[in-house]
Amino acid sequence: MILRYILLTALAAAPAFAAWQTPVNMGATLNTASNEWYPFLSRDGSFMLFVSERPGGHGGMDLWRANYAGGSWQAPVNLGGVVNSSYDDSVPFLAANDTRLYFVSDAPGGSGSFDIWWCPVSGGRPTAAKANVGPPINTAYVDC
Numbered sequence: 001m002i003l004r005y006i007l008l009t010a011l012a013a014a015p016a017f018a019a020w021q022t023p024v025n026m027g028a029t030l031n032t033a034s035n036e037w038y039p040f041l042s043r044d045g046s047f048m049l050f051v052s053e054r055p056g057g058h059g060g061m062d063l064w065r066a067n068y069a070g071g072s073w074q075a076p077v078n079l080g081g082v083v084n085s086s087y088d089d090s091v092p093f094l095a096a097n098d099t100r101l102y103f104v105s106d107a108p109g110g111s112g113s114f115d116i117w118w119c120p121v122s123g124g125r126p127t128a129a130k131a132n133v134g135p136p137i138n139t140a141y142v143d144c
């Protein structure tokens with residue numbers, strides 16, 4: 001639902017963010033009857049990572065990618081089992097050099113509840129299996 005209110009104008013004004021403008025509904029391609037949260041727009045505006053419980057996922061919340069091409073958002077694609085689990089995977093963030101995707105998951109193998117995980121990426125797509133960041137960053141508590 002939060003995607004309904006992302007500013008499309010941010011694509012043009014991303015480096016400057018000169019002035020807030022009227023929010024624009026992102027449309028049915030991104031917004032569904034399911035929940036959508038935590039949009040992360042790539043630095044060049046060519047794609048968005050976000051979280052959804054929409055059909056076609058691995059269970060719980062999953063990370064999805066939607067490309068922006070030809071003036072519109074393309075159909076989102078699930079990032080797959082390299083990142084997503086049957087648990088809740090959420091809050092995507094690309095490192096400044098675009099080579100690492102950080103996200104939060106309550107999947108087994110962590111230090112506690114909702115640990116921070118990462119995986120290498122190229123073009124916003126995972127290229128290898130996820131890894132838990134581990135202690136001292138992750139604790140027995142919620143770490144996001």
